[in-house]
Amino acid sequence: MRAFIRGSYPLVPSVLFAVCWAYGVTGLFALTGPPGGPWRPGLGTAVAALTIALDMLLMRIVDDIRDLPYDRVHNPDRPLAAGAVTGSSLLRWYAVIAALLVLLNLFDRWAALVIAVQLAYALLLLLPGPDPGRLVLTLLLSCPVQLLLHLYLYVIHLRTTGGGFDPSFWRALAVVVLATLHLEVAKKITRAPRPGERTYVTTFGLPGTVAVALLSAAGATIVLALTARQTQPLWLALTLLPLALPTLAWWRFRRADRWDARLAGYFLLASFASWAVTAML
Structure with a gap:
């Protein structure tokens, strides 16, 4: 072990x-x-x-x-x-x-x-x-x-x-599923898949896969902003802050062969952290 x-x-x-x-x-x-x-x-x-x-x-x-x-x-x-x-x-x-x-x-x-x-x-x-x-x-x-x-x-x-149990569970579930979907898709994005490599690019194409990765990250933030009970400026700033990481990854990918998988992981970690901090605040 x-x-x-x-x-x-x-x-x-x-x-x-x-x-x-x-x-x-x-x-x-x-x-x-x-x-x-x-x-x-x-x-x-x-x-x-x-x-x-x-x-x-x-x-x-x-x-x-x-x-x-x-x-x-x-x-x-x-x-x-x-x-x-x-x-x-x-x-x-x-x-x-x-x-x-x-x-x-x-x-x-x-x-x-x-x-x-x-x-x-x-x-x-x-x-x-x-x-x-x-x-x-x-x-x-x-x-x-x-x-x-x-x-x-x-x-x-x-x-x-x-x-x-409250129906709000389903809204929260949608947020976290979209956030984790970004990591799942983005970490496998590549312009030129190796023979036999598993990547969503072979299914959706490169533009489609990038779109799924970015829209899932944005979608998690939008759903949370629309359904959460708090709307103070500090809360909104903490919610939007993790989106800087997919944006940076997309900017770097314009001149790279592979999406920076670390930034996809950091986005999910930052999202988790922002939810915990905001809830305690």
Whole structure:
């Protein structure tokens, strides 16, 4: 597992991403939900952050096993592709960590149930299915993994606030799905795909893929601005600030062969951070 983490799950950025995800999305639920008292993250939010961090490790295991034939050609240094670990050993670790995650969340039976369903569904992605090179279909099949994690965070949020389910959940879900779609599409943009490379450019063309990447980032901001309860200038500035990163990436791409994937990741991190900070303010 140490070899796998070193090669496929860099610990510091991965944990940072998980913490921002947990605090940012629960802050988003507070921003878009019904009026109530000020949102303050508590012990439940910290447990959610730990859960997301370990869950992301398990999703990395699933992705590496599923993408093994592709990685042997395009990412031969990954631990599984290089033979440093085996798929069976990773699945044993998956079972152990999955059990720990369910136990960790037993303080809320609904949270534990959602995590259990999410972990079980992720394993179904290892069954024979469509060609992984069909990125749009693969994305649709994988989408419930992320949606269930957002539902898990919403359950934790409701436990923290003492509220009940509200239709605002769907608006918040639209915001975070659009923001994550930007990362998924933008990090694969290239002007000249290598033979066999997986990129949405082969499906939508270069102009179409760039448009999807930019519109998804802008769409997340617009939906949030239209549905959130706060409209103060400071709040609007914090909401718009992350859009500077896709704009900068597009400007650089005009003279480059590949989209700067780091800026796509930074956009999502900045969005998470802005949602959390705004909700606490």
